[in-house]
Amino acid sequence: MPEPVVLTAADAEETQALGERLGDLLRAGDLVVLTGGLGAGKTTFTQGIGRGLKVRGPITSPTFVVARVHPSLGDGPELVHVDAYRLGGAAELDDLDLDAELDEAVTVIEWGAGLAESLSEQRLEIVLTGTDDRSLHLTAVGDRWDEVLAALAGDRSGRST
Numbered sequence: 001m002p003e004p005v006v007l008t009a010a011d012a013e014e015t016q017a018l019g020e021r022l023g024d025l026l027r028a029g030d031l032v033v034l035t036g037g038l039g040a041g042k043t044t045f046t047q048g049i050g051r052g053l054k055v056r057g058p059i060t061s062p063t064f065v066v067a068r069v070h071p072s073l074g075d076g077p078e079l080v081h082v083d084a085y086r087l088g089g090a091a092e093l094d095d096l097d098l099d100a101e102l103d104e105a106v107t108v109i110e111w112g113a114g115l116a117e118s119l120s121e122q123r124l125e126i127v128l129t130g131t132d133d134r135s136l137h138l139t140a141v142g143d144r145w146d147e148v149l150a151a152l153a154g155d156r157s158g159r160s161t
């Protein structure tokens, strides 16, 4: 595994802003996997992704519906927001039949670590550390993500000068 890119978010607005910058860089077929304890900011981050992608909201935790589709407000890809918390395992994730979405939409899966391997070899894995230091650790799986991570890390250093 490559070294993760680490970004910090001091408050919920910053978490959303980071998501928005990522959402702006995402394209159809991308898969983003979010992990982190209860209240770590996964849904907040996904709300930012939705803003960057310009999809219809509101984005709320899809825990009880498992998956929710947010259509584009323009002609970009839709956002498929999945909460795998209540899924029993990879077989149940397969049952959701996300193959078409994986090609045509941007898919964000909360609690998907250990499950998403079965969906795509190319994915961005993001661990939100939660309430202690509120940082996000981004690890690229597959070469699609090099430019995205470089842009996010570059923006970050640009902002701090």
Ligand SMILES: Nc1ncnc2c1ncn2[C@@H]1O[C@H](COP(=O)(O)OP(=O)(O)OP(=O)(O)O)[C@@H](O)[C@H]1O
Pocket: 009, 010, 011, 012, 013, 014, 015, 036, 037, 038, 039, 040, 041, 042, 043, 044, 045, 061, 134
């Ligand atoms: N960087 C941050 N600093 C402080 N508070 C934050 C930060 N990011 C998000 N929050 C706040 O933490 C709370 C929980 O966030 P959120 O619902 O996004 O977490 P979650 O990981 O989706 O939780 P769950 O797994 O329980 O659905 C919200 O009130 C949100 O505004």
